Amino acid sequence: MIKAKGYAAQSAKSNLAPWNFQRREVGPHDVQFDILFCGVCHSDLHQVKDEWGGSIFPMVPGHELVGKVIKVGEHVKKYKAGDLVGVGCMVDSCRTCDNCKEGLEQFCSNGNIMTYNGYEKDKKTPTYGGYSNTIVVNEDFVLRVSEKLNLAAVAPLLCAGITTYSPLRHWKVGKGHKLGVVGLGGLGHMAVKFGASFGAEVTVLSSSAKKKEDAFKLGAHKFVVTSDEEQFKNVTGYFDFILDTVSAKHDYNSYLTLLKANGVHICVGAPPAPAEISAFNLIMQRRSLAGSLIGGIPETQEMLDYCAEHNIVSEIELIDIKDINTAYERMLKSDVRYRFVIDIATL
Numbered sequence: 001m002i003k004a005k006g007y008a009a010q011s012a013k014s015n016l017a018p019w020n021f022q023r024r025e026v027g028p029h030d031v032q033f034d035i036l037f038c039g040v041c042h043s044d045l046h047q048v049k050d051e052w053g054g055s056i057f058p059m060v061p062g063h064e065l066v067g068k069v070i071k072v073g074e075h076v077k078k079y080k081a082g083d084l085v086g087v088g089c090m091v092d093s094c095r096t097c098d099n100c101k102e103g104l105e106q107f108c109s110n111g112n113i114m115t116y117n118g119y120e121k122d123k124k125t126p127t128y129g130g131y132s133n134t135i136v137v138n139e140d141f142v143l144r145v146s147e148k149l150n151l152a153a154v155a156p157l158l159c160a161g162i163t164t165y166s167p168l169r170h171w172k173v174g175k176g177h178k179l180g181v182v183g184l185g186g187l188g189h190m191a192v193k194f195g196a197s198f199g200a201e202v203t204v205l206s207s208s209a210k211k212k213e214d215a216f217k218l219g220a221h222k223f224v225v226t227s228d229e230e231q232f233k234n235v236t237g238y239f240d241f242i243l244d245t246v247s248a249k250h251d252y253n254s255y256l257t258l259l260k261a262n263g264v265h266i267c268v269g270a271p272p273a274p275a276e277i278s279a280f281n282l283i284m285q286r287r288s289l290a291g292s293l294i295g296g297i298p299e300t301q302e303m304l305d306y307c308a309e310h311n312i313v314s315e316i317e318l319i320d321i322k323d324i325n326t327a328y329e330r331m332l333k334s335d336v337r338y339r340f341v342i343d344i345a346t347l
Contacts, residue, residue, distance in 0.1 A: 001025060002032070005347060006132030007321055008058040012050035015325045019058060021128060023136045028075040031142045033085050038130035039064030039156035039314070040340035042186065042247050043270070045328050047117050051272045056117050062130030062342075063089040063115040064158040066151050076139045084145040086304070088158035089294050091115050091127060091137050103298040105141075131321065133347055143301050146308035153313035156186065156339040157304060159294065160314060164191040164243065165303040166295035167266045168198060173241050175199035180235070180242040181220070182255060184211045186314075187245035187268055189338040192218045193312055195243070203235065205242075205255070214337065218315070232258075237285075245269045252289065256281040267291045314339045320346040 001022040008019035026032045044061035046052050066086040069079050079085060090112045093100050097109035105112055113120060116129030128135075145154055164187055173179055179200040181191045188204070195202040196219030203222040204215040212223045224231045235258050242255055247269040253276075256265055265287065277289060295303065307313065315338045319327055327340045 002134065002136065004128070004132050004134050006060045006128065007324055007347075008060045008128075008131075009048045010058050012048070012055060012057070016048070016061075016131070019060065021058075021060070023128075023134060024125075026071050026073050026136055028073040029138055029140075030073045030136050031069055031076060031079050031085065031139050032071040032134060032136045033067040033069045033142075034134050035065050035067040035130050035132060035344045037066050037152040037155045038062040038342045038344060039159065039316075040319075040324070040327055040331070040342060041156075041159050042331060043159075045331060046247075046270075046272065048328075052270075056119075056126055059117055060128035060131050061116055062132070063087070064155045064160070064341075065115070065130035065135065066145055066155045066158070067135075067344075070134075072139070078139050079142060079144075084147060084151065086143045086145045086154065086158050087115060087130070087135065087137050087141065088143065088162060088300055089115055090297075091141050092121065103296040105296045106293045131324065131342060133344060141297060143297070143304055145304060148308050149311070149313050152318055152341050152343070153316050154304075154307070155341050156190070156314035156316065157307055158300070160186045160190045160339060161307065162295040162300045162303050163187055163268050163293070164245070165194050165306075166299055167243060167268060167290075167292035168194050169299070170292065171241060171264060171266065173198060173200050177201070177240045178203070178238060180205050180224075180239040180255075180258060181245065182242060182250075183245040183269065184208075184215055184218075184338070185245060185334060186336070186339040189214075189218055189315055191243045191245060192220050196220065197310055197312060200241075203239070205258075208334075239263055241266065243268060247271055249273055249275070251275075253278050253281050256287055256289065259285065259287045261285040262287070264288045264290055314341075316341045318343050322346065
């Protein structure tokens, strides 16, 4: 076994703290890489606090990993020592179901293997994430990262990036479309960047007027303060698509009224409590309320390549790993512009 170190939560009530553990040895089809940077996702906090239920402890969070390959298995063809690589939310899947065969491993019918807070295929060995110094992953779930971009700012693309890229591509959002982005946080700021890059007219819908200047800098064309009734009313029936990134409880019904006929409200944020939806907000204009997760491995690589070509990265605040608990507290207050990234060298 390979000795590893990281930060872990021992229970839903404990802070993250240093913890030593073991990774598996590098198998014939495995890649081992030293983690250089790891993004901090809001879902890390949800799972550490067991807000979604079923959390597995001890837990080493982190599913936005980038680093450098140090060892590959004898049958590995895709990577070699020294390559820059990344790993997102998954480290394996069944490979045999219809979804996996279509490159939709995120929807694996038999349950994919998550980067942390999951179990390996033996259903016994827990998976540990990127708040750590090294990891071993099957080569098919390792992604190639360009040397052109700031590596620390690439890390959040492995979740925040693909979570917003995938639905915009699936619904073919682009030139001629009016896109509303609800929330300007880790996910929302990437939705603005991608939406603008794809040619859509992007409007940020935010409760914070303070984010207006940032929204325009990120590429937004319009800004609506959602607490201002007049501003909100003025965009009734305006949007073709709304990408909703908010992970706290909010009223979906009010946003549905902002869609045109046949408009689509796409949820990528995941509030912990169920929401009530009025059927009339859907049926009267044939609107849709939809959801999207991340992307499969092929689409995630496509996204990384697109970002390299168009010079798109996340806006980040680099932190020491010892400050992760403070970062969680700040994240709850939306006090981050726009994604925390851990410098694993500080481990």
